[in-house]
Amino acid sequence: IEGKYGAGKSALTQRIAYGLCEAGYRVTLVSTELTIRQFLTQMHSLGYKRIETHLLSERLLFLHADLGKFKGKRELLKRMMEAKVMWKADVIIIDTFDAILRNDATFDALIRQDKGRSAALQIISFFRSMIGKGKTIVLTIDPTNLSEDVLSPFRAIADVYLEIEMIEVGNEIRRSINVNRFAGMGEQVGDKIGFSVRSGIGIVIEARAIV
Numbered sequence: 001i002e003g004k005y006g007a008g009k010s011a012l013t014q015r016i017a018y019g020l021c022e023a024g025y026r027v028t029l030v031s032t033e034l035t036i037r038q039f040l041t042q043m044h045s046l047g048y049k050r051i052e053t054h055l056l057s058e059r060l061l062f063l064h065a066d067l068g069k070f071k072g073k074r075e076l077l078k079r080m081m082e083a084k085v086m087w088k089a090d091v092i093i094i095d096t097f098d099a100i101l102r103n104d105a106t107f108d109a110l111i112r113q114d115k116g117r118s119a120a121l122q123i124i125s126f127f128r129s130m131i132g133k134g135k136t137i138v139l140t141i142d143p144t145n146l147s148e149d150v151l152s153p154f155r156a157i158a159d160v161y162l163e164i165e166m167i168e169v170g171n172e173i174r175r176s177i178n179v180n181r182f183a184g185m186g187e188q189v190g191d192k193i194g195f196s197v198r199s200g201i202g203i204v205i206e207a208r209a210i211v
Contacts, residue, residue: 003164159183
């Protein structure tokens with residue numbers, strides 16, 4: 001899921017996580033922005049009332065990646081891959097993944113050597129091994145923070161590739177999801193879904209168009 005800062009990536013992944021838990025799946029949600037208190041406050045504001053039930057039953061594992069806790073860059077990707085508890089769930093959501101990449105020491109070193117694509121492929125290799133074990137991985141990315149040679153491999157491997165757009169109309173910001181790829185649809189279509197995030201309700205589909 002791609003989108004600039006404030007596009008609604010977190011709100012969308014929170015709805016996905018909650019819906020999956022309601023359907024009986026186990027979900028790990030990693031957030032680089034929200035603490036558990038902030039997460040609960042936001043989920044309640046969106047009307048997801050059974051969130052504590054899912055946390056207490058361990059159907060939902062919430063992890064806060066506090067990137068500002070340490071000075072300098074650390075081996076975040078290595079630690080993430082070795083965190084076995086994180087990968088026990090059916091679905092693993094990382095929001096936002098580009099923040100982890102930008103603060104990882106090894107990834108940063110490869111970028112400085114113009115080996116961004118190689119670095120991305122190494123990560124994808126690990127993701128493939130997890131997918132081979134029946135896991136589903138959802139990543140949110142702000143494309144303005146990564147180069148095209150890093151983004152391209154992740155876009156190419158994705159079964160589902162969504163792009164969130166924001167358009168300012170007067171004093172109103174309108175959001176839409178462009179479905180750039182959805183595996184299993186048969187023929188490829190351009191699907192644009194307008195949506196909003198409303199207090200007490202959550203994600204609301206405003207309009208949908210096939211182009």
